[in-house]
Amino acid sequence: MKKYNPITNEAKWRKIWQESGLYKTPSTPTNKSYNLVMFPYPSGNLHIGHWYNFGPADTLARYSKMHGKDVLQPIGFDAFGLPAENAAIARGLMADEWTDHNTSIMTEQLKKIGTMYDWDRMINTSKPEYYKWTQWIFLKLLHAGKAYQKDGLVNWCPSDKTVLANEQVINGKCDRCGTEVERKNLKQWYFKITDYIEPLLADLDSLDWPDRIKDMQRNWIGKSEGAKIAFAINGSNSSLAVYTTRPDTIFGATFMVVAPEHPLVSELTSEDNRAAIQAYIKQAGSKTDIDRMESAEKTGVFTGSYAVNPATKVNVPIWVSDYVLMGYGTGAIMAVPAHDERDFEFARKFGLEIIQVIDGPSVQDKSHNLTGKLVNSGDFTGLESNKAKSEIIAWLEANALGSRQIQYRLRDWLISRQRYWGTPIPIIHCDNCGIVPVPEKDLPVLLPLKQKFGKDGRSPLLDDPDFINVECPDCGSKARRETDTMDTFVDSSWYFLRYPNPEYQDGPFDPVAVKQWLPVDQYIGGAEHAVLHLLYARFITKFLHSTGHLDFNEPFTKLINQGMILGPDGNKMSKSKGNIIDPDDYVDRYGADAVRVYLMFMGPYDEGGPWDPKRFEGSHRFINKVWELCTTSYSELQHDSPSEAELQSKLHKLIKKVTVDTQVSKFNTAISSLMEFVNYAAKVQAKGDVSKEQWHIAITSLVKLLAPFVPYLAEELWELLGNTSSVHTQAWPEYDPELVKDDIMTIIIQINGKLRGQFVVNTEDAFYKDELERAAREQMADLLKTTEVVRVIVVPGKLVNFVTR
């Protein structure tokens, strides 16, 4: 038989599959499986991470299809976004042309993977027929009071010249370009994600998602329970409210700290301290978040005012410091230096009093934040922290000094961007009418194409009179269009609803098709979206559910996270490190099947790991071995019944193993068992000691089991075996539980837990304890002669263990 040529073979089947429409999505699914991958950004090149996401995802989709599922496996492009704009600025191109060029290149690359994508369902978020409906969703949010404009301190990336959502700031830096983020006061558009905060938290429990991702979302939402407490300000009618999770430590609150931006700062500041306070506020305001974090030492200034600790009635000084954040709680704290590290540090630096109120190690040199018995706490002394918390809150409530309070870290989603290449926000600003939404019938608000950029990257929309100048839809007078566009995460927060019918004209999604296909059964993508896309998509789904547009409230029933493929040196692939692996180099030489096998075999799917060019050889060899095995004709040389029984048994064990492992995405062990079987079958083939019929059954089953992993190779082999229909439409082989069972079992013999021997019994005899012990004693007679057996443990079907003195 001739050598396998993956390149010509893959091209052959790619063509046949496309022409025959093999992967058309069934129009009326009865047994649906919606298999989705996170759609790519059209950067211009499909990288190894894409392959690692899409290849194994396709294996699962094919596996589902062979199990009789009606599979929807679509693909599209998340096509708006900054890189297009930056490329356009750098190279003097148009953002839309650059994007279209990239999507066509990447579509060709995607086709090579050998996935079952239904290309008629392609989605591109930068096309008017798509973003019309992104705008529609914005209007729905607006009308429901869930989209609003707010003036406030926002994250500003000076390099990308736009604001960013909290989720897009990583360690004080822009997650796109790594520039330090500045804080600016700007009026911006927000989505009220916080209105869904409790369902977003509670519904995580019901999802079949990795715990890691659920924990990340929980942490990001950041629910904490505590109390809001008012401290009366000495010599004023105002009071200063604080939030604390440790009301049980209130007797140890020896001073207070307010954020520099706190509205009461000016009122609290005495004349003597005003100059110092103002200088401090100015200095704090000019710091970036990074400066704040990196300043190891606490800084702060005394305001000159005092408040009364409601528990101790003692006057406590009020300080200003930037270690208290205006954005969380009330922007003011009661400082308990004995039991909070930061307060302790501050008290030490400025010589403030430290009073221990929770029993435990001394707080002379180091604070401790343990819970325990209260000390120095008036009537509450002696109570345990937990009890004290509720009793102190009850006392505060009874005296109108405070109340139980739940606090979250999640903020509303800032969605406006001062950029060109995005979905225009459908709003008109009118001097008479104020903010006027674009009427639904006027959607889409078209983004002008073929725009030239200025040198500074300023959005061309700002200088486009045709775009800006518009009549007010309400009063008809001259008005101005909103020039901000939406965060691209808005585009991707609903795309999965459109795949079931991407041609639909009467709304963002076809309610009938959505009912048929949604929610997504299996969603596969990287963990980097844990608190971005995945949270936003859940929010939008819950919003559309609450308005009656959807009858489910979680979009992704099951989530699988693939790990990250690293460079051969074990580092993240990056241009600067020069360790980027281009999948095309391997695909063009060894074929897509080999790349798929390598990626699935290299280790657990959720862990990823370094790409090792040497190790890649193994998957290439495996494919050739399979080819040799299946294309070499078989002749029965000598018939041997035990050999035939063994072949059957091994085949059925293989079917079981591949079935179970693939079901739970353990591709690496599924493939290793396929390799084992192929090695074994080659030996059987050489000996020729099984019947032709059994051999044929084995090879036929093997090719079916291989089909989801190496779709091109399996299809060719299937044809060579004389079949006329596609292997990808075959039913998955079933295993016979009787054949999976072994006739004989190996029982091990231990002495004091150490392996000393073994013997073989018929399976039906492996459960008679006395027999097993007798057989073991017989074999161990010599060793047991000299010692006293004090106990014998017999585990049926497993082992006999003699415990000796």
Added chain:
RNA sequence: GGGCGAGUGGUGGAAUUGGUAUACACGACGGACUUAAAAUCCGUUUCCUUUAAGGAUUGAGGGUUCGAGUCCCUCCUUGCCCACCA
């Protein structure tokens, strides 16, 4: 500082969830085929002592158990996420 995870041969990794540790693959070494090389095939390959037979071994130390890679405690190393969040 907080949350979650991981540590098994020269390397990537298996291990029926408490019952024969090191499957499968890579690499290496030896051999066959070849004028030669590639490819392919066969053998060896955790370590120590080595003729045999043993003994040791899952980051370190302790514990529970007849029996621990697996469970518990302490420590070390490391990855990811969050972070002056009160």
